[in-house]
Amino acid sequence: MIDLSTKYLGITLRSPLVASSxxxxxxxxxxxxxxxxxxxAVVLHSLFEEQIELETENLDNVLSGHTDSYSEALSYFxxxxxxxDGINGxxxxxxxxxxxxxxxxxxSLNGVxxxxxxxxxxxxxxxxxxxxxxxVYNIVTEPDIASEIVEQGLIDLLARVKASISIPVxxxxxxxxxxxxxxxxxxxxxxxxxxxxxxxxYQPDFDLQTLDVYxxxxxxxSQELLMRLHWVAILYGRVHADLAVTGGVHTAIDVLKCMMAxxxxxxxxxxxxxxxxxxxxxxxxxxxxxxxxxxxxxxTEMQGSMSRLSVADPSAYxxxxxxxxxxxxxxxxxxxxxxxxxx
Numbered sequence: 001m002i003d004l005s006t007k008y009l010g011i012t013l014r015s016p017l018v019a020s021s022x023x024x025x026x027x028x029x030x031x032x033x034x035x036x037x038x039x040x041a042v043v044l045h046s047l048f049e050e051q052i053e054l055e056t057e058n059l060d061n062v063l064s065g066h067t068d069s070y071s072e073a074l075s076y077f078x079x080x081x082x083x084x085d086g087i088n089g090x091x092x093x094x095x096x097x098x099x100x101x102x103x104x105x106x107x108s109l110n111g112v113x114x115x116x117x118x119x120x121x122x123x124x125x126x127x128x129x130x131x132x133x134x135x136v137y138n139i140v141t142e143p144d145i146a147s148e149i150v151e152q153g154l155i156d157l158l159a160r161v162k163a164s165i166s167i168p169v170x171x172x173x174x175x176x177x178x179x180x181x182x183x184x185x186x187x188x189x190x191x192x193x194x195x196x197x198x199x200x201x202y203q204p205d206f207d208l209q210t211l212d213v214y215x216x217x218x219x220x221x222s223q224e225l226l227m228r229l230h231w232v233a234i235l236y237g238r239v240h241a242d243l244a245v246t247g248g249v250h251t252a253i254d255v256l257k258c259m260m261a262x263x264x265x266x267x268x269x270x271x272x273x274x275x276x277x278x279x280x281x282x283x284x285x286x287x288x289x290x291x292x293x294x295x296x297x298x299x300t301e302m303q304g305s306m307s308r309l310s311v312a313d314p315s316a317y318x319x320x321x322x323x324x325x326x327x328x329x330x331x332x333x334x335x336x337x338x339x340x341x342x343x
Contacts, residue, residue: 236262
């Protein structure tokens with residue numbers, strides 16, 4: 001019997017397959033279907049502090065009133081009228097989901113002010129969440145704000161939240177730090193139970209007909225997994241916090257790669273939107289089949305087996321590999337370029 005169990009945030013899960021935070025998780029019926037499809041935990045959609053603090057119309061006025069100073073940042077805000085129902089609705093949702101399913105329920109919080117993060121984290125814990133994911137999505141547009149200020153603010157935020165609640169706390173990170181390992185180590189020292197790699201950066205697009213900047217959201221693909229694998233493999237064994245992958249998990253092979261890099265869980269949404277929630281059952285079946293054919297008895301025995309600390313050639317994750325890849329690619333394509341070169 002193959003053992004798919006893993007441990008994440010101190011909680012034993014039946015498998016590494018976890019539903020990531022998304023609007024899918026606003027609906028209790030979807031979460032019940034996720035549990036039935038074999039997903040071992042669910043991360044609820046994010047609670048945004050902006051929506052709690054301001055009425056939607058007031059928020060629109062505040063944002064519009066500063067258009068001249070940071071117009072490029074407006075499209076990063078979600079449509080808060082439809083994303084969730086404020087603090088009371090969110091807390092009720094946490095309570096209802098927790099009472100309806102047996103799998104762990106991880107709440108997600110996206111705050112703005114230090115006090116807001118702490119206050120709402122306490123409320124979420126009281127509502128019954130098993131853990132909390134801090135969805136840190138902060139677009140710095142002002143050149144006067146130095147990177148060390150941003151990083152220290154993140155460390156201080158985690159410390160304050162950790163001091164105010166007793167449930168485990170995960171931090172969902174952006175990949176855009178000058179030193180990801182250093183930020184990860186500092187978060188680890190500040191008490192992060194897990195580091196989630198990575199938040200997807202929703203970039204706006206241009207409408208050349210109307211000359212407007214508008215939000216652009218596309219489902220992920222397995223290609224996006226590579227950056228996550230790279231950093232999880234580098235961090236594995238160098239931090240005590242659990243590592244989680246989100247973004248680009250679509251198949252059993254993707255899940256296996258996450259485990260071998262060193263992740264404890266592989267989180268997914270886009271594949272469930274594309275194929276339906278029941279698709280998680282197929283991923284689990286393919287996962288078991290692959291492991292059986294290669295005589296793996298458990299998920300834990302493969303975790304970290306292809307991390308930077310475990311592979312024979314650690315330079316595969318370093319600058320030397322960058323040079324090898326570029327050299328190999330140019331050599332491989334040289335005949336094609338020659339063939340089509342104008343006379």
